Amino acid sequence: MKCRNCDNPLSISFADLGFSPPSNAYLTENDLNQLEHYFPLRVDVCESCFLVQTQDFVLPETIFNEDYAYLSSTSKGFLDHCEDYSNKIIERLTLDSNSFVVEIASNDGYLLKNFLKREIPCLGIEPTKSTAEIARSKGIRVEERFFGKETAIDVSKESKADLIIANNVYAHVPDIKSFTKGLFLLLKDDGTITIEFTHLVNMLREKQFDSLYHEHFSYYSLTTVINIFERHGLRIYDVEKIPTHCGSLRIYGCKKDASIQNNAEYIDKILNEEKEMGLDNLDSYKTFQSEIDEIKNSFLSFLLQAKKENKKVAGYGAAAKGNTLLNYAGVKPDLIPYICDMAESKQGKYMPGSHIPILDIDYLKKDKPDYVFIFPWNIAKEVIDQNNYISEWGGRFVIAVPTLEILE
Template sequence: MNTAWTSPSSVTQSCRSCGDRLEQVLVDLGMSPLCQTVIRPEAAEVGEVFYPLRAMVCQTCWLVQVGDYVAPQQIFDDTYPYFASYSDSWLAHARAYVEAMVERLGLDADSRVVEVGSNDGYMLQYMVQRGIPSLGVDPTANTAAAAREKGVDTRVDFFGLSVARELVADGWQADLVAGKNVMAQVPDLRDFVAGLAHLVAPTGTVTIEFPHLMTMIDGREFDTIYHEHFSYFSLVAVQDVYARHGLTVTDVEELPTHGGSLRVYAQRTDGNPVVAPSVDALLARERAAGVDTPAYYEGYADAVAKVRHDLVSFLEQARQDGLHVVGYGAPGKGNTLLNHAAIRSDLLNYLVDRSPAKHGHLAPGSRIPILHPDVLAETRPDVILVMPWNLREEISAQLEYTREWGARLMVAIPELTTL
């Protein structure tokens, strides 16, 4: 990936996929800090940089995107706090994916599997356990170290065409190139997709997963929007950028992860791949809904405003009623919600999170303390707002014990609901 970036004063409002000018605003979430960071206690009195968080719609290729105001090295550094393995449901998802790909593609000891954005080896560990040669590529050294402890060989780098060329030269042209929730996180989308096309073998397969734009729109999942997520994809937009780089979308699966995601399969166009009926079926559904029309995106800002208003009104009333309200989880999406709604520790006393990398730190922007989950049993809050609503079932099971003292579990998206 080309790691060059431009300063906010020189950012051009042009589409990172097709290059055309961006004019339609999906939603303006105001100014927000980097939401996948945490604030160390010693920096509690130090200011943060807030950047514009405005999602735009390309009316040519229909890619939804935010501006790349921040260098990727600043976001994905050696202190990156997200470790995928702390989610039990995500590990189960990864294990099921490996089982499915081994059967579907006939992967064995003679195959090559590369995952881009491999994080802490959460998925490739299951490939390694099956004796399938596997390599991860991830820019964060701390997660790569955790992956190596699982036996997953990992290259610390930003993936793009130049890295793909080096991997192929080193014998890593892949039968399977996998990426889960990574394509949204690259500012140079064209370089990334060109890298996928170069890395995959002539008869190999690329699978990329990402939250589906339609579920983000229909489910009012605006907290999915943050600076670390540069792009938001429909199948219409993915097919367009893939075609321009020699990849053909061959199949698509709809997944429940992250509130509704797609797993898109692709192969090199020069290999004359066979396209499954699922592709045309989903494209037809998207177009019938209006994904390729400006009207589809109108009214989203009003829906977001209602979510914010309902949550803040509830928290203010809870404070007046003397209720103790806390949050479960400190994910990027939660920080988008907290900062857009201007929620601070007077309304949400603290957050808890399973990741040790976040304990004792403060959430970005809101500066709400992040504590170990054990503090819930000590303080017995009245209301627990579940920030990663996409994991509501997993978290509800984890927090079943809180019902002993009558705690109420709630989510704010798509609307304020008691679990």
């Protein structure tokens, strides 16, 4: 396999998590008796441009289909983050009714609704039918397709964009070249692109291996994104750290010859941080496998000890993060009998691979478990605040990543 960015042959392993189903391939009861498709989950790092990337085994159409169950609007904290972003970018770019905003991977309209209520013309591009229909029900115009060069050409016939939003989607892109070229083609000469992505620095520092799954094709540092942009006539003019997904970057991009000035000081600050973490040195990537094996072993040891002591264990959040952890550790319903989730689209289904049933949140009050593992640990505080009633029967929340911890 060759690097998605620079075409250099890949030979350096970053992580090998064995075989598992796609992380959002939730099962119905009838599916439990059918053949389940497993794929290798192997991640390499390019020794030329240092892009961390999964090996190609799963087609995007297999993952982002009409049954795709992830809805962005299930986390209040994330919705607040999106509203704050919308207000700030509207003010920063002085967007109004004469502007045109395009969001790539607009999901259920969780973000574009903030532009719609300010009467700013906007368009969502979303390949999954179920989420696109929810967005349309909110009055948002949606093109139901994947984004790339061809989509950009078609959409730009109507108008080029003052702002292109691609928050939390860059990792999901198998063809980085077509996608990034599409950004260039759709953008006005002085337009802005914003992209949010989990920062590779935090993945390494906090051993966030549960962010590795088939629908994430690449994992980014600022260094690699600058490299990708430069190959397609774009540049990054500003960057900021944001707290989502346990540490992300939001980059502001434009065309190479745009009149927008660079915030060189802060860009250099992030680049220096990456250099200090050794992201330009292959040795920094080679210890990740042994570190995540320690997390897996601690997780399994806790569950086995709890079972030995006849303690009840449950899960919270049927998230992709949880599926990566559960399948790598080989956990089944004998160790975690159920997982509760707020999303009605997941309730009544089963986790892929582990076949753990997904139940309504209210089941926690009925079962009164001793321990509740929070799988989307990046929103642990929000989960605890909303469900602190488990302390009434002595229940306690637990996270497994970056280290196993019983939360007070």
